[in-house]
Amino acid sequence: MDGKGRETKEKILSAAFSVFLKNGKAGTRMQEIADEAGVNKALLHYYFRSKDKIYLAVLKDVVQKIIMKIVENIDLSLDFQQIINNLIHTQINKIKENKQVFQFIMGEVWMNPDEVKAVFKETIKILDRSALLVIMERINEAVLRKEIRKIDPFQLIINIFSLDIFFAIISPILFDITDFSEKKRMVIENNRADEVFNFVWESIRLRNEE
């Protein structure tokens, strides 16, 4: 493929990325992608054959990016308490920055579970899992030296992810159906990471009495 062709293909892919993220698979029209890319609709088929193929390309890209983002950038040089604190704050910030991506994935998971699961599986296979494994290792170490109580690392990670992710994806609806003031909403959102860390740390730290 020559330079011009590659350029066009990338324009289409980038447009598809933004349109699929906004509307989901079912809500996306090939015409809208073409308009967004500034090319003719027929070209989408010339380069990608079908809507399904473009969707799959976008989905792979999105899933890969989100998995990377959620486990990367964890500073392991800190002490254990700070690692957990750092993990929670980093994760919640990443989620805030990529809300649209999370909501897209949540939507697609239910509409196209098999497609999404397959992409997740494939991505995880080629992924560098070391970051997550190192954290689990650190959890086990902290248990052994009695800094925290005995807990299954897998369950602890799941609990942290639940507290981080569920709130973020549900908060638009939550604040829409409750009658909090804008100010209270902001306070709750901004304090969420501290609240989660506090909740988690109080649960796992070992006290002197024990």
Place this chain on the structure above:
Amino acid sequence: MDGKGRETKEKILSAAFSVFLKNGKAGTRMQEIADEAGVNKALLHYYFRSKDKIYLAVLKDVVQKIIMKIVENIDLSLDFQQIINNLIHTQINKIKENKQVFQFIMGEVWMNPDEVKAVFKETIKILDRSALLVIMERINEAVLRKEIRKIDPFQLIINIFSLDIFFAIISPILFDITDFSEKKRMVIENNRADEVFNFVWESIRLRNEE
């Protein structure tokens, strides 16, 4: 409307319920509802005018049931620790029993956010909120008599919901992409309620040292 008409209408609604739950709004075909109900497709329009109208009827019913289920049946005669324990176990059981309903709502929230939000708002308005309010009251009381540490009841409830709901809706994908044995999967699923209660209680209970 005579007896026969009412009966047909109910057959359609019941079929619509099962088909929408399985496929979501976008994935549902009027023909499939008609087949499921054993009537002609034209009759759906005779009784409900449009697909949107049937969907709305189903959505209202589903949302109402799920909100009721999640807050009802909390035994308030117990002591505080047991109320929290009971709340978590009841909720997780309800979620397990109604997994399809939860997954349907999660899917619809992203595909039709405005429609779903509106139905939630409306349902909450006519809902008996006393159960949830009483729990928040009990939380405040427990703080005052120093049974648990100081915590915002709203945040505590959100945290419990996160730990209960997120795991349940994500577990099919989680177990699909990891390589746990069937046995380990069962153990984790069956112990989830105990794990959550333990995690929450360890986080909030006040010790003697403090």
Place this chain on the structure above:
DNA sequence: GTCTATAATTCGATAGAC
């Protein structure tokens, strides 16, 4: 490689007979 025009299909909705 890119465009115009159109085929092909799917699906919600309706008209009209019984």
Place this chain on the structure above:
DNA sequence: GTCTATCGAATTATAGAC
């Protein structure tokens, strides 16, 4: 109240000219 037949809109996909 129920069915058959069909319309019309929306949308993916392709054929063919440039």
